[in-house]
Amino acid sequence: MAIEFNVEVQFNASPEKVFHALTSVDTFVDWMPNLKEVKVLSEGDIGEGTVYEETRRMFFRDATERFRISKYEPPDTLELTVDGSEGSSGSGQYTFFYRLGEDADNGGTSMSMRGEITGLNKVMEFMGRLGLRFMVRAIRKDYHALASHLAAQSNE
Numbered sequence: 001m002a003i004e005f006n007v008e009v010q011f012n013a014s015p016e017k018v019f020h021a022l023t024s025v026d027t028f029v030d031w032m033p034n035l036k037e038v039k040v041l042s043e044g045d046i047g048e049g050t051v052y053e054e055t056r057r058m059f060f061r062d063a064t065e066r067f068r069i070s071k072y073e074p075p076d077t078l079e080l081t082v083d084g085s086e087g088s089s090g091s092g093q094y095t096f097f098y099r100l101g102e103d104a105d106n107g108g109t110s111m112s113m114r115g116e117i118t119g120l121n122k123v124m125e126f127m128g129r130l131g132l133r134f135m136v137r138a139i140r141k142d143y144h145a146l147a148s149h150l151a152a153q154s155n156e
Contacts, residue, residue, distance in 0.1 A: 003117040003128050005136050009143040012108040013150040015075040015100040021146055022078060022098065023069070025052045031149035032142055036062060048072040053087075058138075063088035076100045084119070092128075093119040111143070 011018050021027070023046050028038045034057045042051040048069055055064040065087035071079035077099060084092035095116045103110040120128055 001125065003120075003125065003132060005115045005132060007113045007115070007136060007139050007143065009111045009113075009140070009147065010103055010106060010108060011111065011147050011150055012106065013147075013154065015102060015109045017150060018100055018109045018111060018146075019075040019078065021150060023072070023074075025050075028054070031145050032056075033145050034058065034138075041066070046072075065089060065094075070095075091120055091124055092117050113139070113143075115139075 013021075021031075025038055025040050025046060029035055035054060036057060037055040038052060040046075040050065040052045042049065044050075046069070048071060050069040050072075051066060053064055053066050055062055057063075065082050065084070068081045068083075069078070070081045071077055079098065080096040082089075082094040084090060084094060095118075097114045097116075099112045101110050102108075117128055
């Protein structure tokens with residue numbers, strides 16, 4: 001059974017700027033908390049098919065996961081997939097679906113990110129459900145850090 005979660009964030013920047021920041025892998029270290037290293041593993045421009053690895057400090061240890069951009073439709077649709085068997089998590093399929101749109105109320109961007117985790121054995125699924133609250137909190141922290149980063153850029 002899939003583990004699903006949603007994160008909604010508002011940005012005071014255009015959808016184009018938010019999308020660009022979400023896909024400018026080389027600049028993640030400028031804003032993403034606990035990120036130790038990021039490496040692009042594929043050739044060419046960032047887009048559908050791009051593969052990169054993130055190493056983060058999580059739960060008192062370093063964890064590396066390999067991300068693949070599975071859908072790239074600027075400025076409003078992005079999908080990332082992670083095959084857990086290729087990284088520190090060791091199992092599971094993780095998919096992150098992003099939808100960005102103009103936020104008429106504040107003139108910025110409204111972003112909805114839906115996450116889905118499948119392919120876990122019963123024990124890992126149970127552990128995943130227990131830790132889901134902490135993972136969602138960390139994801140929100142990432143995107144609030146991105147919002148602050150984008151706001152600081154617009155003030156320069």
